Amino acid sequence: DIQLTQSPSFLSASVGDRVTITCRASQGISSYLAWYQQKPGKAPKLLIYAASTLQSGVPSRFSGSGSGTEFTLTISSLQPEDFATYYCQQLNSYPPLTFGGGTKVEIK
Amino acid sequence: EVQLVESGGGLVQPGGSLRLSCSASGFTFSSYAMHWVRQAPGKGLEYVSAISSNGGSTYYADSVKGRFTISRDNSKNTLYLQMSSLRAEDTAVYYCVRETYYYDSSENAFDIWGQGTMVTVSS
Numbered sequence: 757d758i759q760l761t762q763s764p765s766f767l768s769a770s771v772g773d774r775v776t777i778t779c780r781a782s783q784g785i786s787s788y789l790a791w792y793q794q795k796p797g798k799a800p801k802l803l804i805y806a807a808s809t810l811q812s813g814v815p816s817r818f819s820g821s822g823s824g825t826e827f828t829l830t831i832s833s834l835q836p837e838d839f840a841t842y843y844c845q846q847l848n849s850y851p852p853l854t855f856g857g858g859t860k861v862e863i864k
Numbered sequence: 865e866v867q868l869v870e871s872g873g874g875l876v877q878p879g880g881s882l883r884l885s886c887s888a889s890g891f892t893f894s895s896y897a898m899h900w901v902r903q904a905p906g907k908g909l910e911y912v913s914a915i916s917s918n919g920g921s922t923y924y925a926d927s928v929k930g931r932f933t934i935s936r937d938n939s940k941n942t943l944y945l946q947m948s949s950l951r952a953e954d955t956a957v958y959y960c961v962r963e964t965y966y967y968d969s970s971e972n973a974f975d976i977w978g979q980g981t982m983v984t985v986s987s
Binding site for chain 1: 899966973
């Protein structure tokens with residue numbers, strides 16, 4: 757199975773900060789990567805698919821990049837509603853469609 | 865409105881059984897592969913099981929293989945997860961999820977999630 761390692765697992769940032777989260781795959785997955793946002797007590801929400809394509813309705817301050825084994829999720833200017841946990845997921849080797857361990861973004 | 869609504873969760877003793885249901889609405893259920901993903905309290909997302917659009921293919925994570933059975937009834941727009949021989953480590957919120965194929969990129973993603981149903985395995 758393909759393993760996904762997210763870093764950092766936790767980060768503290770201020771409103772307006774630029775935030776970058778990394779997701780590394782144990783083997784190449786081309787661009788078959790998605791990013792999700794989860795707020796406490798809520799289901800995850802799809803932000804980005806195909807590594808860099810923004811899901812409809814997602815603010816443009818979110819962006820994704822990468823291919824192969826290294827990927828990043830960037831929030832260009834952190835907003836109060838962005839404080840949440842973020843997960844990457846690989847959809848190259850199916851199944852299982854594994855998730856990364858998550859990155860919790862908290863208010864500094 | 866496109867929606868997935870899970871039901872059937874609850875408290876069950878170790879070794880017991882439970883059947884989760886997921887009712888789909890607002891889309892052509894029979895056209896989509898469906899999945900179950902779970903999340904233990906305070907933990908990350910764990911991929912559990914998958915079923916193809918026509919139910920002909922299924923997948924199970926090693927952690928549930930032989931104990932859980934995924935199925936679907938396309939005439940009722942409903943996804944199921946039959947869970948047996950439950951263990952404490954199966955305690956989690958269980959999410960029903962739709963997999964969508966995006967033609968613009970020729971790739972897939974989990975675009976619709978249910979609200980989740982809590983399963984607690986405890987004596």
